Amino acid sequence: MTNMTARRLPSYVAHMTKFLPLAPLERLISKTADRVAKEHPEFFDRLDEYADKSYVIVPTDLDWIAGLSFQNEHVQLRLSRSLNAFPNRDVLVKAPILSLLNLLDGEEDGDALFFSRDLSIEGDTEAVLALRNALDDAEIDFLYQIAQLTGPFSRPVENGAKTLMNHLRRKKASPDNSMDSMGEMHGPYPS
Numbered sequence: 001m002t003n004m005t006a007r008r009l010p011s012y013v014a015h016m017t018k019f020l021p022l023a024p025l026e027r028l029i030s031k032t033a034d035r036v037a038k039e040h041p042e043f044f045d046r047l048d049e050y051a052d053k054s055y056v057i058v059p060t061d062l063d064w065i066a067g068l069s070f071q072n073e074h075v076q077l078r079l080s081r082s083l084n085a086f087p088n089r090d091v092l093v094k095a096p097i098l099s100l101l102n103l104l105d106g107e108e109d110g111d112a113l114f115f116s117r118d119l120s121i122e123g124d125t126e127a128v129l130a131l132r133n134a135l136d137d138a139e140i141d142f143l144y145q146i147a148q149l150t151g152p153f154s155r156p157v158e159n160g161a162k163t164l165m166n167h168l169r170r171k172k173a174s175p176d177n178s179m180d181s182m183g184e185m186h187g188p189y190p191s
Contacts, residue, residue, distance in 0.1 A: 008096040009168075014061045022064055026079040029066070032146050033075035036138075039145075044073045046134035050127040053090040058083070059097035091131075092122040098168055104135060104142050107169060 008014070037043070044051055051070040058065050067078045067086045080086070095103075099118050102108035110132055113119035121128050143165065147158035 008061045008098060014063075018063045020064075022079040022081070025064070026077060028146070028149070029079070030075070030077045031149055032142070033077055035148065036140055036142075036145050037073060037075050040138040040140055041073060043134050043138040043140075044070060046137050047130055050124075050130040053124060053127040054086065054088055055091045055093065055127070055131065056083070056086045056089040057100065058092065058094040059100060060094050061096045090124045091127050093119070093128065094121075095119040101142075101165065102169065103132070104140070105165075106136065106139075 047070055053069070055068040056065060057068065064079050064081055065083055065086070067080070067089070069076045078085070093100075095113060095118055099108055099113055103110055103113070103119075110119065114121065143161045144158055147154045147161060150157045
């Protein structure tokens with residue numbers, strides 16, 4: 001776990017996400033999730049009774065929101081720019097995208113992020129803990145999984161993505177990426 005993690009994307013990168021169409025991003029994430037689900041069926045066993053919960057993830061420095069459910073050993077994902085698109089959510093998790101990615105990779109401790117107020121959780125906290133434990137136990141390399149979708153380019157895509165993530169993780173907080181100067185992304189969704 002790194003001590004000097006830049007928890008937010010640089011503001012110019014975050015603002016560029018406003019122009020990303022959600023449909024291709026949703027397909028990319030869904031394909032990755034399907035691939036992970038096939039390779040890690042133990043994830044669903046570990047999630048157990050919390051698989052039928054509705055999880056909403058809000059990357060606070062981006063302009064989109066993800067709704068997830070894990071029914072019948074299948075990941076169902078939907079992206080939206082409005083929190084109102086997920087009225088029946090059981091769990092709402094808010095954090096900057098780099099913190100969320102660092103949690104997935106085991107580079108950040110969820111408890112530390114929560115107590116530093118970089119991570120907020122509303123709703124069924126037991127479901128969040130079950131999801132975190134299932135992800136930790138499965139030891140999924142998400143950058144590897146995404147890179148595999150690029151076929152013969154998977155190795156350079158994976159290496160490039162990991163180099164970029166390591167660079168962002170080592171970057172010290174500065175006025176361009178600190179929480180005080182950037183604040184949350186003020187997207188169309190209510191916070």
